[in-house]
Amino acid sequence: MRYWLMKSEPGDVSIDDLAAMPGQTVDWYGIRNYQARNFMRDQMQLGDLAFFYHSNCDEPGIVGIVEVSHLAYPDRLQFIPGHKYFDPKSTPENPRWLNVDVKLVRKTRLLSLKALRTYPELETMRILQRGNRLSITPVDPREWAFITALLDQPAS
DNA sequence: GCCAACGTTGGC
């Protein structure tokens, strides 16, 4: 059982979009980075928990918790010519890109990136490191515990 | 919209 942080642009799939989806589940499509793909392929297990993070928006930060509800399988969008996520080098026999499904566990209050940066306990988090761009990152169990405790408190 | 950081591509 591992913990993760998964970024989504709310203009694409927001936490409210996820909450409105059938089964409150979504396929984590569009990952086109090998490191992130490998996390999904090699390390994610059913029931793993992840922070759902809004990126590239007015208030970036953690907005919910999701769980891995389906193991990695080929991302269907890579086979659709003309699609933003089409990859001409990928074939159904040897698919290059994968995704898991995630299911909403709960929405949380917004714990903003700015707020996360104020805690010395979190200064080693991947997401807070300079230049970090990876859209899926592992979260240390201690960091997970610390943040979930924060999420259960009102914003200060 | 700027731009730093970083990943990918492709010529050599």
Place this chain on the structure above:
DNA sequence: GCCAACGTTGGC
């Protein structure tokens, strides 16, 4: 296999 050029990410 090096590395310059280019593309993308994502906070600000």
